[in-house]
Amino acid sequence: MDDAQHVTQDAAEHYAVYVMAKTAEDLGAATTSHSEALWDGFVAYLAHRTWTHDVQFVELYPEYKANVDRQVPRFVDRLASKYPRSKFRFAIDEARFRIMGIKADFTIEFDTEQDPHFVSLKNYIGKSGITRPQVSSGTFLSFAAGFVFERRGVGTYDDPRVAGRTFSGSNKVERDGVLAYQGRTELIAPLQELDDIQQHIRNELLSMRMYDEATVKAVIQTIVPRGQAAMLNIFETLGMGAVRAKFLERAGLDATEDVLYFDAHNFVDSITNPKFSRLVDLVNDPATEFSISPVGQSLRFRFSANGQSILSVDVPLTINTNGAWHRPKQRYAGTQEKNDKGHRVQLQWGELRPYKSRELATSTNTYINLKATGIFDG
DNA sequence: CGCGCAATGCAGTATCTTTG
DNA sequence: CAAAGATACTGCATTGCGCG
Secondary structure: OOHHHHHHHHHHHHHHHHHHHHHHHHOOOEOOOOHHHHHHHHHHHHHHOOOOOOOHHHHOOHHHHHHHHHHHHHHHHHHHHHOOOOOEEEEOOHHHHHHOOOOOOEEEEEOOOOOOEEEEEEEOOOOOHHHOOEEEEEOHHHHHHHHHOOEEEOOEEEOOOOOOOEEEOOOHHHHHHHHHHHOOHHHHHHHHHHHHHHHHHHHHHOOOOEOOHHHHHHHHHHHHHHHHHHHHHHHHHHOHHHHHHHHHHHOOOOOOOEEEEEOOOOEEEOOOOHHHHHHHHHHHOOOOEEEEEEEOOEEEEEEEEOOEEEEEEEEEEEEEOOOOEEOOOOOOOOEEEEEEOOEEEEEEOOEEOOOHHHHOEEEEEEEEOOHHHOOOOO
């Protein structure tokens, strides 16, 4: 994803919240007249990048605005219909949410309710759209650590030894210290194994000056079973109940935060969509079975009842080469000048980037298989 | 040719290192 | 020793690619 796309996407969040307020106002369902202020925030965000709403925002990646225009008013219509006695106020304050450790992108305040709804927004323009949202990514270690410790921020966790202190999950001394303090020393070895796998792939691959796909694939094949085994070991130690709770929280399915996902064809949300609400209820229902099993390169997290699948979530284990080798779509002979993390370097096609290659890492992504749940059918 | 798995590169944040 | 710069790591949503 290039920079322009990223700016468009972020700006489209501001725009979406503006459209919510505007739609609510037009329906007579807004607590206060606040769409103008949200519009100003949207314009200011663009101005910061020397963009305007009628040029770059709509010309480079028009799909983001088109999705908002198509889906967001329908969402507000449904909100107003479902809660005819309430009025609404919408707000966007990412910095505050981040400080609060909340994943949400915007809030909806109901004047009939005390607390605001914190809502995570996804606006996908890709081919598979929101049928398979990706809710969390990371390294092998960060994925597992999210189950073992209380997450506070990016790669940081609560230090139970000192109130208010956090520690970095990649810091072995801190990590082991916390586990020893908690009397959970059996978790030290499998977490160390995940650390070791990261070190292993770097040892194996960073000496490879020219990219070789077969070599990378071979290394992936060796680390997948190691990663799966270590993670399953951790889950077994933690117990499936605890793992399930953490997993639902992580996937945005624990019914504490709301979601609004949309693409060109569909929108789904946890406030007005009965099918999605039903899905969330079911995965949170203790009567629903929960299992984790290795499937191919993935760990498959499955919720089911009477042998019938309710929801499956896949977490493939792979390597994130993170641009470690320079291989643009257009192959070329000789060398090209490349900006490598701020350093100008001359590189052949497929040659190791001396600086960027330090980001080579194990990789996990969490994909929710929403399509198979049937919530988009009919 | 659709689907699922894999790969990409940049942003955000925290922390470590160098510089004046 | 504070400020500035460099580095490391995670998060995101896309595109790419291989396989049936």
